[in-house]
Amino acid sequence: MKPFTTIESVAAFIDEDAIDTDIIFPARFLLLLDKAGLAKHAFHERRHAPALKQPFILDRAPFTAAEILVARKNFGTGSSREQAVWCLADFGIRCIIAESFGEIFFANCFKNGVLPIVKSGDELKEIREAAGEEQKIEIDLVDRTIRFQDGRVMAFEVDDYRRDALLNGLDEIGSILRDDGDDIVRFEERQRGRSPWLHLDPQKLSTFADLGKEKILD
Incomplete structure (x- = not known):
């Protein structure tokens, strides 16, 4: 597993509550067990809906190279399928910031080199605004901070054991x-x-x- 220390990237904001694991990785792809190549199935219905007025956020530059995903409430709820995290990691997502997470999805993130951060209120609003302005955001796991382009710094919480595992690229x-x-x-x-x-x-x-x-x- 690739160690996580510091990343700097634009953040793709999905303005939607209750994005469950079936939205992230539809059930019909569950027979695919290899982690490599799953990115193309991430958010399949959102990316291939016939009535789309514009491409899904992860298919629009500069977010095609985003390593940070920003969401709202209850991200990753529903089925416990680990492929929901695998496909995001395969896409290149290293950090997900949301107001709340599905419990199993939250734990699976750490097992696959992805850092989930819980933020709400004004702090989440600041992150969403920076994402909308296509600003690069720095996530520093060493210092447990989020840094914005204008110099603002925001702290985040992560327990010591999981932080240590991510820093050293270790699964369980x-x-x-x-x-x-x-x-x-x-x-x-x-x-x-x-x-x-x-x-x-x-x-x-x-x-x-x-x-x-x-x-x-x-």
Whole structure:
């Protein structure tokens, strides 16, 4: 997973509440399990609706290269599908700022290198205005700040464990191996001594199984 420290980008603002995971990644694409290439299916109905008066925000320059997505209330609610985060990450989105998130979607963001930030009221309004003016916004995870082009600085909250994982590009397995790797090694060493058959080479197990069959046949 790519480490997240600081990004600077225009922000694409989707002026809509309750964007659920089916809007982000429609159910008919769920058979696609490879993370690469999912970006083309992100917001499929919003991007391909026949009555569109203008292209969807992520299909309009300069937002085609946006790394920051800004939304309103209840972003990512509904189904727990992790592909909703995968397709956004594949598009290049590294940070999502919204008034509130679906709980599972919020957790999945951290597991896939995407930083979700909760902002509301006047602060969210400032971010939306900057997005509408196509200003670049800097997200600094090291300092936990949002910086605007005019020099304004806004703090945001993220818990220490998740922040550390993003800074180091670690998913849950990576964090466990880093923090508990020594304990895992010691456990396996004890287990190897107590239950050596659990650690036999598969080829040897196959040989033992064949010998067992021969004894039974005899």
